[in-house]
Amino acid sequence: xxxxxxxxxxxxxxxxxxxxxxxxxxxxxxxxxxxxxxxxxxxxxxxxxxxxxxxxxxxxxxxxxxxxxxxxxxxxxxxxxxxxxxxxxxxxxxxxxxxxxxxxxxxxxxxxxxxxxxxxxxxxxxxxxxxxxxxxxxxxxxxxxxxxxxxxxxxxxxxxxxxxxxxxxxxxxxxxxxxxxxxxxxxxxxxxxxxxxxxxxxxxxxxxxxxxxxxxxxxxxxxxxxxxxxxxxxxxxxxxxxxxxxxxxxxxxxxxxxxxxxxxxxxxxxxxxxxxxxxxxxxxxxxxxxxxxxxxxxxxxxxxxxxxxxxxxxxxxxxxxxxxxxxxxxxxxxxxxxxxxxxxxxxxxxxxxxxxxxxxxxxxxxxxxxxxxxxxxxxxxxxxxxxxxxxxxxxxxxxxxxxxxxxxxxxxxxxxxxxxxxxxxxxxxxxxxxxxxxxxxxxxxxxxxxxxxxxxxxxxxxxxxxxxxxxxxxxxxxxxxxxxxx
Amino acid sequence: xxxxxxxxxxxxxxxxxxxxxxxxxxxxxxxxxxxxxxxxxxxxxxxxxxxxxxxxxxxxxxxxxxxxxxxxxxxxxxxxxxxxxxxxxxxxxxxxxxxxxxxxxxxxxxxxxxxxxxxxxxxxxxxxxxxxxxxxxxxxxxxxxxxxxxxxxxxxxxxxxxxxxxxxxxxxxxxxxxxxxxxxxxxxxxxxxxxxxxxxxxxxxxxxxxxxxxxxxxxxxxxxxxxxxxxxxxxxxxxxxxxxxxxxxxxxxxxxxxxxxxxxxxxxxxxxxxxxxxxxxxxxxxxxxxxxxxxxxxxxxxxxxxxxxxxxxxxxxxxxxxxxxxxxxxxxxxxxxxxxxxxxxxxxxxxxxxxxxxxxxxxxxxxxxxxxxxxxxxxxxxxxxxxxxxxxxxxxxxxxxxxxxxxxxxxxxxxxxxxxxxxxxxxxxxxxxxxxxxxxxxxxxxxxxxxxxxxxxxxxxxxxxxxxxxxxxxxxxxxxxxxxxx
Numbered sequence: 001x002x003x004x005x006x007x008x009x010x011x012x013x014x015x016x017x018x019x020x021x022x023x024x025x026x027x028x029x030x031x032x033x034x035x036x037x038x039x040x041x042x043x044x045x046x047x048x049x050x051x052x053x054x055x056x057x058x059x060x061x062x063x064x065x066x067x068x069x070x071x072x073x074x075x076x077x078x079x080x081x082x083x084x085x086x087x088x089x090x091x092x093x094x095x096x097x098x099x100x101x102x103x104x105x106x107x108x109x110x111x112x113x114x115x116x117x118x119x120x121x122x123x124x125x126x127x128x129x130x131x132x133x134x135x136x137x138x139x140x141x142x143x144x145x146x147x148x149x150x151x152x153x154x155x156x157x158x159x160x161x162x163x164x165x166x167x168x169x170x171x172x173x174x175x176x177x178x179x180x181x182x183x184x185x186x187x188x189x190x191x192x193x194x195x196x197x198x199x200x201x202x203x204x205x206x207x208x209x210x211x212x213x214x215x216x217x218x219x220x221x222x223x224x225x226x227x228x229x230x231x232x233x234x235x236x237x238x239x240x241x242x243x244x245x246x247x248x249x250x251x252x253x254x255x256x257x258x259x260x261x262x263x264x265x266x267x268x269x270x271x272x273x274x275x276x277x278x279x280x281x282x283x284x285x286x287x288x289x290x291x292x293x294x295x296x297x298x299x300x301x302x303x304x305x306x307x308x309x310x311x312x313x314x315x316x317x318x319x320x321x322x323x324x325x326x327x328x329x330x331x332x333x334x335x336x337x338x339x340x341x342x343x344x345x346x347x348x349x350x351x352x353x354x355x356x357x358x359x360x361x362x363x364x365x366x367x368x369x370x371x372x373x374x375x376x377x378x379x380x381x382x383x384x385x386x387x388x389x390x391x392x393x394x395x396x397x398x399x400x401x402x403x404x405x406x407x408x409x410x411x412x413x414x415x416x417x418x419x420x421x422x423x424x425x426x427x428x429x430x431x432x433x434x435x436x437x438x439x440x441x442x443x444x445x446x447x448x449x450x451x452x453x454x455x456x457x458x459x460x461x462x463x464x465x466x467x468x469x470x471x472x473x474x475x476x477x478x479x480x481x482x483x484x485x486x
Numbered sequence: 487x488x489x490x491x492x493x494x495x496x497x498x499x500x501x502x503x504x505x506x507x508x509x510x511x512x513x514x515x516x517x518x519x520x521x522x523x524x525x526x527x528x529x530x531x532x533x534x535x536x537x538x539x540x541x542x543x544x545x546x547x548x549x550x551x552x553x554x555x556x557x558x559x560x561x562x563x564x565x566x567x568x569x570x571x572x573x574x575x576x577x578x579x580x581x582x583x584x585x586x587x588x589x590x591x592x593x594x595x596x597x598x599x600x601x602x603x604x605x606x607x608x609x610x611x612x613x614x615x616x617x618x619x620x621x622x623x624x625x626x627x628x629x630x631x632x633x634x635x636x637x638x639x640x641x642x643x644x645x646x647x648x649x650x651x652x653x654x655x656x657x658x659x660x661x662x663x664x665x666x667x668x669x670x671x672x673x674x675x676x677x678x679x680x681x682x683x684x685x686x687x688x689x690x691x692x693x694x695x696x697x698x699x700x701x702x703x704x705x706x707x708x709x710x711x712x713x714x715x716x717x718x719x720x721x722x723x724x725x726x727x728x729x730x731x732x733x734x735x736x737x738x739x740x741x742x743x744x745x746x747x748x749x750x751x752x753x754x755x756x757x758x759x760x761x762x763x764x765x766x767x768x769x770x771x772x773x774x775x776x777x778x779x780x781x782x783x784x785x786x787x788x789x790x791x792x793x794x795x796x797x798x799x800x801x802x803x804x805x806x807x808x809x810x811x812x813x814x815x816x817x818x819x820x821x822x823x824x825x826x827x828x829x830x831x832x833x834x835x836x837x838x839x840x841x842x843x844x845x846x847x848x849x850x851x852x853x854x855x856x857x858x859x860x861x862x863x864x865x866x867x868x869x870x871x872x873x874x875x876x877x878x879x880x881x882x883x884x885x886x887x888x889x890x891x892x893x894x895x896x897x898x899x900x901x902x903x904x905x906x907x908x909x910x911x912x913x914x915x916x917x918x919x920x921x922x923x924x925x926x927x928x929x930x931x932x933x934x935x936x937x938x939x940x941x942x943x944x945x946x947x948x949x950x951x952x953x954x955x956x957x958x959x960x961x962x963x964x965x966x967x968x969x970x971x972x
Contacts, residue, residue: 009495009833016876023881034891055891109920214891244894247882248901248908250874255881288905291896292917298870298910306874326917331930332859333915335821340866343829347495361920373818380826384784388736388792390502395509395741396733397517405520405541405700408730410777415734419774422734424784429819431778431812434595434847444817 001131003090006385009347010309011302016251017313023255024262025060032057033214033263037221043270054215058263064314066266072315073351074276076233077201079184080161080463085131087205087233087278088317088351094378095134095165096124097322097358098207100366103138104329106450112138112366118155120358122460123371123453125160127357129378134354135165135207138366144486149173150180150477157184158470161463165354166206166232171222176480177204178230183472191472198230202276205233205352209282210260212238212245216267224264228271235319235352236264237280241293242303244286250299254306257281262314278352279311281320293362295324296337301344308348321345322355323374326362330369330446334360338370342377346385372449376428383424428452487617489576492871495833496795497788502737503799509741510748511546518543519700519749523707529756540701544749550800552752558801559837560762562719563687565670566647566949571617573691573719573764574803574837580864581620581651582610583808583844584693586852589624590815592936598624598852604641606844608946609857609939611646613843615864620840621651621693624852630972635659636666636963643670644956647949651840652692652718657708662966663690664716669958677958684716688762691719691838695768696746698724698731702753710750714757721805721838722750723766727779728789730772736785740792743767748800764838765797767806779848781810782823787830794834807831808841809860812848816855816932820846824856828863832871858935862914869910914938 012020034054035041041051050057073088085093097120103112117140124133133156143151149167156164157180166181167173179191181203186194198204208224211217227234238260240246246253265277284300286293294300304320311318322345325337338359345353357374360367388394399414409415415422428449430437441447498506520540521527527537536543559574571579583606589598603626610619619642629637635653642650643666652667653659665677667689672680684690694710697703713720724746726732732739751763770786772779780786790806797804808831811823824845831839843860846853874880885900895901901908914935916923927933 006497007495009493011492011873012876016874019876019878019881022878023883026883027886031886031891211892213886213889213893213895243901243905243908244896247885247895247898248904249880249882251876251880252882252885256886285909286896287917288901288909289911290917292919294909294912294915294917296915298866301870302874326915327931328916328918328920328923328928329930330818331932332816332818332821332935333931335818335823336825336859336863337821337915339822339825339829340870343825347833362917364920373822377822380784384787384826387497388502388788390498390505390737392505392508394735394737395505395512396735396738397509397512399733399738400513400517400699400742403699405518406697407699409699409733410730410772412733415729415774418734419729422729423771423774423780425773425775426780429780429782429812429823430814431773431776431780431848432814433778434814434850437814442814444815445813445819446817449818 001085002092002382004092004346004349004385005090005387008308008349009305011305012309020251020255020258024258027255027259028058028060028063028263031214033259035216035221036218039225040221040267044267047270063262063266066269067262067314069269069273070265070277070316071274073317074233075201076163076205077203078161078163083162085163091351092353093131093351094129094353094356095132096120096130096137097355097366098134099136100364101139101141102365104360104365104367109365111141113142114140114151117152118159119457120366120371121155121159123456125162125463126456126460127375129375129382130357132162133160133164135167146484147481147486150176150480153177153180154473154477157473158465159462163203163205166204166227168206168208168220168223170219171226174223174226178226178232180473180476183476184469187466187469198232202231202233205235207237208234208264209237209239210264212240212260213256214260216264224268225271228268228275231272231275233276233278234268235278235280236261236268237282237319239282242285242299243288250303253283253303254310257283257307258310278319279314279316281307283307295326295362296340301340304344305348308350317351319350319352319354321350321353322359323357323377324355324359328361330360330367330373330449334370335373338374338377342381346381368453369446369449372428372452373445376426379427380424487571488578488868490578490832490835490871491576491873494794494835495791497791498795506737506741506744510744513741513745514544514549514749515546517700519745521702521707522704525711526707526753530753533756549748549752552755553748553800555755555759556751556763556802557760559803560719561687562649562691563689564647564649569648571649576835577837578839579617579837580615580839580842581618582606582616582623583841583852584620585622586850587625587627588851590846590851590853595851597627599628600626600637603638604645605943606852606857607641607645609942611648611949612942612946613861615861615868616843618648619646619650621653632970633967633972636662636966639663639666640959640963643959644951645948649689649691652690652713654692654694654706654709656705657712660709660712664712664718666959666962669962670955673952673955684718688717688719691721693723694720694750695723695725696750698726698746699742700746702750710754711757714754714761717758717761719762719764720754721764721766722747722754723768723805725768728771728785729774736789739769739789740796743769743793744796764805765800765802767793769793781812781848782826787826790830791834794836803837805836805838805840807836807839808845809843809863810841810845814847816846816853816859816935820856821859824860824863828867832867854939855932855935858914858938859931862912865913866910
């Protein structure tokens with residue numbers, strides 16, 4: 001997996017950080033945070049926090065003591081050990097887009113289906129630059145709602161051998177996801193062995209969103225309880241579009257983010273001390289004229305840089321970023337907004353990166369062509385964030401002696417020895433001259449991306465899986481679907 | 487003008503810098519650099535440098551002593567003092583694309599004309615985010631070659647009131663450019679007063695490219711002599727596509743760049759000690775499979791970050807970056823490659839940024855739509871590279887008290903007071919929902935950009951200029967054109 005050994009780009013002074021620190025302490029202690037779950041309220045009350053109705057006013061130092069119980073970094077196991085990932089430190093892991101109800105394929109925008117879900121899962125499997133297919137890559141609208149989580153988890157488990165994200169629609173859904181995963185990991189040793197292995201090293205990582213501002217909802221908290229109790233990783237994520245879910249000033253949003261993320265993490269550590277957690281951030285802003293969410297904005301870029309520094313300040317792995325855009329189609333705007341998000345993602349040393357491939361139209365659409373654009377961006381960023389090795393030999397004095405002033409290095413010995421690997425080789429970008437490009441149909445990046453994803457789906461190979469395990473998973477899905485009345 | 491008060495992103499360790507320092511010293515002293523100009527060779531010989539034929543082997547310490555005579559930063563005057571710029575320090579100035587023989591307008595790619603040159607000049611004048619129209623925004627192929635510099639300079643001087651770049655095709659062209667500019671600045675006080683004013687505070691900044699590797703050509707050096715003698719700013723720029731004009735390793739290209747830029751700067755300081763110079767860099771790579779130049783690559787991004795740090799190491803203003811791309815059309819690739827260049831341009835604290843708007847197809851094409859894409863990027867980057875002000879008030883505690891948990895900030899007092907200016911407002915990007923976007927024609931960014939540039943040209947207003955000055959400039963152009971036989 002990718003290790004980002006480049007320096008972090010840190011933009012907050014010690015003074016600024018101290019001001020933010022005072023801010024979140026004031027928010028959690030004076031205004032408090034709402035938890036729409038009696039179990040959560042009981043636990044927090046038992047820990048001496050001030051519970052009034054759904055509101056909890058916190059002792060900030062108790063929060064920090066809980067946060068200190070969380071591991072600074074952890075491993076996340078895949079069924080193929082070669083695809084297990086590390087979360088935290090200088091490790092960066094990337095997953096596909098999460099949540100879109102629609103897909104775009106060329107000029108067609110339509111409801112997403114289970115077929116689309118499988119296609120995107122296959123694409124995520126086929127590109128090494130993606131560490132995970134993610135979770136809800138798109139909503140399979142043609143499957144029954146109550147058992148959809150079973151279909152998605154089954155597809156993620158069988159079509160990829162990479163780690164994936166757990167369903168968070170409800171507590172029972174979370175339990176089903178854990179069951180299916182323990183079958184998958186147990187192998188011939190059986191489900192209990194799988195469950196034990198998961199408890200040892202988490203296999204699921206799940207997105208627990210805050211209903212910002214300052215409220216944790218019941219279904220999300222039910223899922224949090226299931227996953228934390230099973231020692232599975234959770235990403236506690238304030239979901240903030242500044243101007244709607246937070247004040248319009250970035251510092252206010254940062255403070256709110258800390259208050260939300262840390263209270264969620266403190267609860268997780270109360271449920272199961274030491275369980276793996278991630279400081280999540282989903283921070284952008286709305287267009288104040290139309291009220292539309294906007295992505296790839298200067299404000300979201302700045303917010304991302306700050307939040308990475310803040311997560312490190314609290315010693316926690318950090319989730320944010322991706323290839324976000326408001327654009328409706330994979331055009332120039334989609335290209336630059338995606339990179340407006342992804343470059344700060346790398347500069348901030350983000351550890352768990354959701355929405356890394358396929359995000360379009362403010363996250364409402366999973367785009368086939370956009371998926372390919374984003375894979376190209378991920379590959380380029382990895383190349384750019386690989387530190388130079390600078391030593392005497394790298395200066396190639398001999399090549400200069402060979403070529404001389406005004407000469408050409410293309411045929412030099414130094415070049416011949418390195419030309420295959422010296423530069424990044426693009427997947428999508430074209431540097432063809434105009435004549436060649438025209439001869440090949442004059443295709444823009446989106447049109448070329450169409451061919452690339454189709455080829456990839458064509459050449460996709462399913463990773464091997466023991467037939468007995470697959471059958472046991474299928475039986476579980478069939479049984480649970482029946483129980484759920486679908 | 488824009489001041490970049492964000493931290494520099496520095497990626498070279500002290501050890502790495504020391505290795506690069508040893509490298510350029512070895513190159514200039516053991517291999518030397520070629521100067522295809524007897525005047526240059528004579529000057530350098532007189533200074534005790536080892537001249538053999540066109541080759542000069544340098545004492546690196548003499549180079550550093552010459553470099554130390556250059557100002558660390560300087561002002562560049564415009565005919566409208568409000569548009570004068572500062573070059574160096576935390577100042578960043580942006581100019582349009584430079585050099586393309588072709589233009590692209592929608593689906594049409596064709597030879598550039600004087601009409602296109604005027605159009606792009608007008609666009610550069612109309613966007614405050616551009617500090618300069620640049621110089622050869624495109625080649626006006628329908629004007630006579632020998633007097634084309636007169637037409638371009640006249641257009642730049644009359645259609646904008648911002649500073650512009652000097653012609654460098656030959657020594658006489660440079661003299662003509664200086665003459666025209668002294669008429670422009672002299673006003674009623676006359677040409678001599680204009681010339682004196684220019685000597686006091688430079689009005690022209692000109693691109694002197696190295697014929698990399700390690701050779702300075704005669705015409706460029708003739709132009710350098712003219713501008714340096716007149717105390718006009720020069721941007722000494724190694725022109726390196728790694729793999730062709732330098733070895734394929736980035737450290738080797740960096741060392742070569744230093745050797746080339748510093749020898750050019752040392753010569754400029756020998757011609758006129760203290761004349762304003764800029765450490766230039768034009769650094770990308772070729773595709774090793776096809777030999778095509780590529781832009782917006784990971785290697786060029788890394789090179790840019792390193793070179794900014796290197797220029798500061800030598801205490802010199804720095805030119806690089808822009809919105810470069812290999813893409814043939816203003817598509818997703820053009821969007822992300824432009825930002826792949828522009829974001830490092832800001833991270834590196836680049837002072838003079840050529841090719842900031844309109845660059846397409848490896849610099850062969852000036853694109854009308856791409857110009858608008860790039861203005862959007864420039865505006866976004868300026869917003870993103872504006873440090874946050876973080877104080878108690880910015881945390882908006884009162885807004886939280888007003889809104890409460892689970893609430894909505896859109897109507898909050900804190901929001902109402904700030905909603906007009908709190909976030910960047912896009913020129914081109916759309917966050918319209920799908921229905922509204924479809925109703926408006928379902929236009930992608932390129933199609934929307936077409937409308938924007940047409941509107942801008944429609945509403946362009948020529949900046950006022952004294953008719954006597956304009957006439958004197960026109961008379962100069964007419965006379966010189968005749969003398970040049972066009």
